[in-house]
Amino acid sequence: MRRITASIVTATLLLGIGTAKAATAPTTHPTHPATTTGHDRQLREATPEPIQFRHGNIDWLPQLAAEAGWPPKTWRKLGQIILRESGACPRRRGGDIVDKNCNVTGHDGSNHRSDTGLLQINGVNYDKTRNKWALVCTANIACSQEPLLEPLTNLRAGLALFKAAGWDPWTPSTWGG
Secondary structure (H helix, E strand, O other): OOHHEEEEEEEEHHHHOOEEEEEEOOOOOOOHHHHHHHHHHHHHHHOOOOOOOOOOOOOHHHHHHHHOOOOOOHHHHHHHHHHHHOOOOOOOOOOOEEEEOOEEEEEOOOOOOOOEEEEEEEEOOOOOOOOOOOOHHHOOOOOOOOHHHHHHHHHHHHHHHHHHOOHHHOOOHHHHO
């Protein structure tokens, strides 16, 4: 009888129809490359380091641009625009003065506070009270400023504008006024 019970339990677990005790997750400790296992590498790759945004640095651009859907052939120009518009500081709003770590330290007194994030997406593109056809809002990306302060959302909003009008939203010669 004991042998039959053991066989049933073993078969049940092998077939995946039984339950087993939950295992505790392994703790990750720095390891020497010679002792790193494939499992250790998978754990590190599954949890990438958070991006440290710094004024004037766009080393992170290929990763986020790809995730947002920007084609690689656009990344050079996209990087130039990000550096010009926000200095690569994702939480920057129009007129913000920032330090080297992208911390807002002041404001220049200008009146373009609706310009938002990496690509300085203008309120006319997300705020339906300003423009009932606000593309970023009608594309269900963001209908207010706060979500556009998140880098990936901002890049997705920029991609929607790029698909609709090319680089024109960031070309001063095409701005009215």
